Amino acid sequence: xxxxxxxxxxxxxxxxxxxxxxxxxxxxxxxxxxxxxxxxxxxxxxxxxxxxxxxxxxxxxxxxxxxxxxxxxxxxxxxxxxxxxxxxxxxxxxxxxxxxxxxxxxxxxxxxxxxxxxxxxxxxxxxxxxxxxxxxxxxxxxxxxxxxxxxxxxxxxxxxxxxxxxxxxxxxxxxxxxxxxxxxxxxxxxxxxxxxxxxxxxxxxxxxxxxxxxxxxxxxxxxxxxxxxxxxxxxxxxxxxxxxxxxxxxxxxxxxxxxxxxxxxxxxxxxxxxxxxxxxxxxxxxxxxxxxxxxxxxxxxxxxxxxxxxxxxxxxxxxxxxxxxxxxxxxxxxxxxxxxxxxxxxxxxxxxxxxxxxxxxxxxxxxxxxxxxxxxxxxxxxxxxxxxxxxxxxxxxxxxxxxxxxxxxxxxxxxxxxxxxxxxxxxxxxxxxxxxxxxxxxxxxxxxxxxxxxxxxxxxxxxxxxxxxxxxxxxxxxxxxxxxxxxxxxxxxxxx
Numbered sequence: 001x002x003x004x005x006x007x008x009x010x011x012x013x014x015x016x017x018x019x020x021x022x023x024x025x026x027x028x029x030x031x032x033x034x035x036x037x038x039x040x041x042x043x044x045x046x047x048x049x050x051x052x053x054x055x056x057x058x059x060x061x062x063x064x065x066x067x068x069x070x071x072x073x074x075x076x077x078x079x080x081x082x083x084x085x086x087x088x089x090x091x092x093x094x095x096x097x098x099x100x101x102x103x104x105x106x107x108x109x110x111x112x113x114x115x116x117x118x119x120x121x122x123x124x125x126x127x128x129x130x131x132x133x134x135x136x137x138x139x140x141x142x143x144x145x146x147x148x149x150x151x152x153x154x155x156x157x158x159x160x161x162x163x164x165x166x167x168x169x170x171x172x173x174x175x176x177x178x179x180x181x182x183x184x185x186x187x188x189x190x191x192x193x194x195x196x197x198x199x200x201x202x203x204x205x206x207x208x209x210x211x212x213x214x215x216x217x218x219x220x221x222x223x224x225x226x227x228x229x230x231x232x233x234x235x236x237x238x239x240x241x242x243x244x245x246x247x248x249x250x251x252x253x254x255x256x257x258x259x260x261x262x263x264x265x266x267x268x269x270x271x272x273x274x275x276x277x278x279x280x281x282x283x284x285x286x287x288x289x290x291x292x293x294x295x296x297x298x299x300x301x302x303x304x305x306x307x308x309x310x311x312x313x314x315x316x317x318x319x320x321x322x323x324x325x326x327x328x329x330x331x332x333x334x335x336x337x338x339x340x341x342x343x344x345x346x347x348x349x350x351x352x353x354x355x356x357x358x359x360x361x362x363x364x365x366x367x368x369x370x371x372x373x374x375x376x377x378x379x380x381x382x383x384x385x386x387x388x389x390x391x392x393x394x395x396x397x398x399x400x401x402x403x404x405x406x407x408x409x410x411x412x413x414x415x416x417x418x419x420x421x422x423x424x425x426x427x428x429x430x431x432x433x434x435x436x437x438x439x440x441x442x443x444x445x446x447x448x449x450x451x452x453x454x455x456x457x458x459x460x461x462x463x464x465x466x467x468x469x470x471x472x473x474x475x476x477x478x479x480x481x482x483x484x485x486x487x488x489x490x491x492x493x494x495x496x
Contacts, residue, residue: 104177105180106210112184115305115332119308140168157176214234239308246258266287280299288314310323346459347459405433
């Protein structure tokens, strides 16, 4: 974090100083909400959660080197006490972002946010210090904690912005005002909470509404090396292939840049193809030229993610050949997202178990089929080990049924539906689509899936593991790879 004294922090957040012998002492280390992550010179933020109260760890945090604690009550060690710790954390993030002068790139969408964020980060860090969240820290706590990692030298701040309702993204954008806003898609994730795609589009579009006008001067900063871009005005980077996202152009005063496979997209892909491993290649077209891309990531859906990242990099002055080279070299920074591992016996495990919604499920299944093509020549099969897609509301039955049917239509060899009612709907959809019998099986839990797979997998098989985060199917992938039951893979110790 940019160094600030305790007195400055107290003023920013409107807090009272308690047990602070030296108000001029500076916070020079990271701001964290997990006492186990405290580093000397840092600030510990104490949240009172449903299961764990961070105030109980305040003394230990200071003993570990924290300068002070941001808390809702006195804790017997140096503390800045506020009425609302979440609001105070946001105010501190806003002050640090303003002080840093970094270009803020905000990103939202129903699917692909984390993968696209990782791509953008890998491109921009070539041109200067870049901060981005680990995993998908995209809410009112995770986003400011990420923003507070910005330092005086930070040039780019890449932030995911998630929403559980109308107004959420507007709030997040107010904490870390973006100069570039990227909207990937409007899908069915969280459909049960929002009530319909129109409502989801309304919420996602708050990002482009928050952008500065196209002719508004940006923060101070030099042009990027090798490019000519400078941070001037707001830019809305929108998916031309999604009608809900395309319509957001009318909701912003920022300049609009479209990406996609549509002919009128400024940043577009042509000649998209997949190799035998399911890795996409395409020709990247930009207003300043074109170049070929061959990605290391798996699945055609990453083409759209790559185009979004390319649009951001192009706006910040990165030459097209360098964009293409960076996209071709980019890997996966976040775990359990199309992680592909081949075992010694020739079985390939695809761990995509971090989360799932209908759009990402369809994309992962198509990637599975492409990856299984080479294995079929050796007698291998494709396995889809799938669980619940959460938060779909009244559409849950129809969406799970549709995914089960898609498994059959794509000619996936085996479906293992894991869990309760929603898994039964997956299994039912598959069996109702075709003359499937033993090809689809419904099992009660991850343990049963592991036992079945260990009995039946053979060399050349490709296994996709995917479900919503709450299902914890990463345990299946871990068990197939390390020979254990996978229980250690379910997120580690509780946050505190």
